[in-house]
Amino acid sequence: MRRTRRLHAAFALLAALLTFCGEAGAARIDWFLQPVWDRASRFSEGLAAVCSGGRWGFIDPAGRWAVEPRYEDAQPFRGGLAAVLLDGRWGFLDLKGRLAVKPAFAAASSFSEGLAAVRAGDKWGYVDRRGTMAIAASFDLAGDFYQGRAAVTSGGRCFFLDPKGVRVGSLDFDAAWPFVEDRAAVVVDGRMGFIDREGRMAVPPRYDPPVGGRVFSSGLAGVEIQGLWGYIDLNGSWFVEPFCEGVGDFSDGLGPVRRGGRWGFVSLSGELAIPYAFEDVMPFSEGVASAAVGGRWGYIDRLGSWMADPVFLEAWPFSEGLAPVRSALNGRWGYVGRNVAPLFGGRAFDGAEPFSEGFALVALAGRRFFIDEEGRDAFDAAFADARSFSDGLAAVVAGGWWGYIDRQGRTAIPPQFEAAGAFHDGLAPVRAKGKWGYIDRRGRWVVKAAYDAAWPFSEGLAAVRKGRSLGYIDAAGRTTIPFKLTPPGDGAEAGPFSEGLAAVLSGGRTAFMDRGGRVVIKGAFKAWRGAAPRFRSGIAAVEDGNGREFFINREGDDVGARGFAAAEKGAATLVRPYRAPSGLFGYRRSDGVILVPPFLERAGEFQDGRAPVSLGGRWWYIPQPR
Numbered sequence: 140m141r142r143t144r145r146l147h148a149a150f151a152l153l154a155a156l157l158t159f160c161g162e163a164g165a166a167r168i169d170w171f172l173q174p175v176w177d178r179a180s181r182f183s184e185g186l187a188a189v190c191s192g193g194r195w196g197f198i199d200p201a202g203r204w205a206v207e208p209r210y211e212d213a214q215p216f217r218g219g220l221a222a223v224l225l226d227g228r229w230g231f232l233d234l235k236g237r238l239a240v241k242p243a244f245a246a247a248s249s250f251s252e253g254l255a256a257v258r259a260g261d262k263w264g265y266v267d268r269r270g271t272m273a274i275a276a277s278f279d280l281a282g283d284f285y286q287g288r289a290a291v292t293s294g295g296r297c298f299f300l301d302p303k304g305v306r307v308g309s310l311d312f313d314a315a316w317p318f319v320e321d322r323a324a325v326v327v328d329g330r331m332g333f334i335d336r337e338g339r340m341a342v343p344p345r346y347d348p349p350v351g352g353r354v355f356s357s358g359l360a361g362v363e364i365q366g367l368w369g370y371i372d373l374n375g376s377w378f379v380e381p382f383c384e385g386v387g388d389f390s391d392g393l394g395p396v397r398r399g400g401r402w403g404f405v406s407l408s409g410e411l412a413i414p415y416a417f418e419d420v421m422p423f424s425e426g427v428a429s430a431a432v433g434g435r436w437g438y439i440d441r442l443g444s445w446m447a448d449p450v451f452l453e454a455w456p457f458s459e460g461l462a463p464v465r466s467a468l469n470g471r472w473g474y475v476g477r478n479v480a481p482l483f484g485g486r487a488f489d490g491a492e493p494f495s496e497g498f499a500l501v502a503l504a505g506r507r508f509f510i511d512e513e514g515r516d517a518f519d520a521a522f523a524d525a526r527s528f529s530d531g532l533a534a535v536v537a538g539g540w541w542g543y544i545d546r547q548g549r550t551a552i553p554p555q556f557e558a559a560g561a562f563h564d565g566l567a568p569v570r571a572k573g574k575w576g577y578i579d580r581r582g583r584w585v586v587k588a589a590y591d592a593a594w595p596f597s598e599g600l601a602a603v604r605k606g607r608s609l610g611y612i613d614a615a616g617r618t619t620i621p622f623k624l625t626p627p628g629d630g631a632e633a634g635p636f637s638e639g640l641a642a643v644l645s646g647g648r649t650a651f652m653d654r655g656g657r658v659v660i661k662g663a664f665k666a667w668r669g670a671a672p673r674f675r676s677g678i679a680a681v682e683d684g685n686g687r688e689f690f691i692n693r694e695g696d697d698v699g700a701r702g703f704a705a706a707e708k709g710a711a712t713l714v715r716p717y718r719a720p721s722g723l724f725g726y727r728r729s730d731g732v733i734l735v736p737p738f739l740e741r742a743g744e745f746q747d748g749r750a751p752v753s754l755g756g757r758w759w760y761i762p763q764p765r
Contacts, residue, residue, distance in 0.1 A: 170473060197236070249283065264281065314348065320356070331353070358372055387422055402419060435449040459736055460736035488503050488758045493745070498511060534567070541554060575603070609627075611641075627671065640674050648663065688718070716750070724741060740753045749761070
């Protein structure tokens with residue numbers, strides 16, 4: 140019964156993806172979860188708080204209840220805990236829906252840096268993750284901790300605390316806002332300035348105090364002086380002189396500005412990047428921004444083009460690949476995401492491989508065959524087993540033996556081998572009489588069968604195994620890297636060379652060596668399973684000891700958090716599947732931006748702009764989202 144319910148949920152979600160919704164328009168962002176909730180918040184740590192029938196719970200990216208709706212109010216998860224209101228008192232849930240801190244407070248905010256502001260009686264203080272009062276409730280107001288500092292109010296004056304509850308600096312203020320990029324906005328005698336983390340005035344208070352305060356982003360903060368707005372740097376120097384009626388925070392390399400009653404965006408160079416065309420906007424998030432015209436909201440890309448037409452009553456920023464929106468058709472809330480509607484009219488398979496050279500290997504009803512880029516059967520023949528195309532040939536089984544076909548489906552190398560791999564650099568590994576060697580495109584032996592295992596060539600070298608030792612050979616069969624390396628685990632690929640580096644095992648962990656066999660990148664990277672990590676566009680995906688995937692550069696540095704600085708160099712164009720803590724798969728860019736939220740059971744690599752994905756035990760192909 141549970142399996143049946145899961146399948147029904149999977150097919151319902153797929154049907155939603157297949158359904159064209161006129162409200163979202165024919166743009167690149169469409170409905171992902173239909174509008175069925177009274178209220179909805181952004182996704183955080185894999186879950187989103189939504190309200191149904193007047194009660195709040197949490198859903199996963201597939202729209203399933205992770206925490207049933209039983210609370211009077213709820214806030215997003217932060218640090219693995221979420222504040223919830225039950226019977227008029229606030230407590231905290233963990234990600235499994237268990238009450239980690241029993242409801243006991245009159246008010247509460249989300250956890251930040253291990254502490255949460257709570258109100259006990261008429262005073263605010265801070266509790267730790269066990270619910271123990273870490274900073275006594277003695278303040279009239281208390282903000283969240285950011286960068287080790289929290290703004291509090293007592294006796295009508297504001298000042299900052301450190302995590303031990305000790306006051307930072309001797310200054311107090313009329314108003315104060317959180318620290319971002321080592322600066323916090325404060326108001327002194329009716330003027331706004333900025334202090335550093337030690338409580339010293341870093342930018343003197345000379346600006347008009349805006350409603351809501353300002354924060355630094357990308358090293359810039361919007362400020363107002365004599366009715367005009369501009370941007371200053373961390374030292375208070377003008378980056379963009381005051382010239383407009385309003386500004387917003389920089390995000391993803393763009394900052395909102397208003398002129399002539401309309402909003403546009405400027406770049407980090409200070410130039411107008413998106414014209415003044417919108418009634419209202421929100422900052423960019425995950426490559427798109429909410430924008431309004433005609434009293435309706437939609438989403439634009441970094442060029443100002445509509446990715447979702449302005450048809451929503453409300454549209455909030457993206458988070459973890461999804462954004463909460465309020466439908467103008469029924470007034471209810473749902474979620475939009477990048478369009479991942481299945482290709483080929485929703486044609487489904489029992490198994491599917493990534494596209495390669497214009498063809499994809501699929502399985503259906505016990506048959507393995509190839510489809511073309513339109514999803515049509517490529518050849519009349521089906522095979523007992525097969526491999527994807529590479530170098531214009533594909534290995535297939537006929538009569539119990541392996542051979543190769545060409546792109547027209549004709550036999551190129553007659554079936555004669557016990558096993559066969561893909562052609563690369565004009566050679567392919569094949570097995571005969573229990574040993575592996577390499578043949579050329581005519582089926583002639585180039586490297587005699589002498590190895591216990593062999594992998595395809597890449598950049599002129601191939602990994603081969605003798606007994607329990609791994610080495611590398613060139614196209615002439617000469618050993619270039621001695622047989623002193625540890626072979627990969629069962630079912631894992633030996634590291635192919637890519638951009639001059641290959642993944643190897645060193646002390647049971649993933650490392651990278653150069654063509655001379657020297658380990659040049661070494662870290663606490665978990666040993667890979669399945670396909671070996673490889674460098675593309677100067678970055679490679681690896682896992683830490685907890686199984687968290689992140690990206691490194693050729694120096695071994697983590698580049699996953701560098702955002703659009705990496706994107707502008709082209710590194711963030713890599714889109715790869717990732718596995719969420721829930722065990723489900725989604726897709727994200729190398730800068731960490733989630734393009735497809737984790738709702739899939741399996742997810743393959745994008746090749747030729749398409750990727751195979753599995754849901755409910757079946758496989759489909761989806762287009763690569765932007």
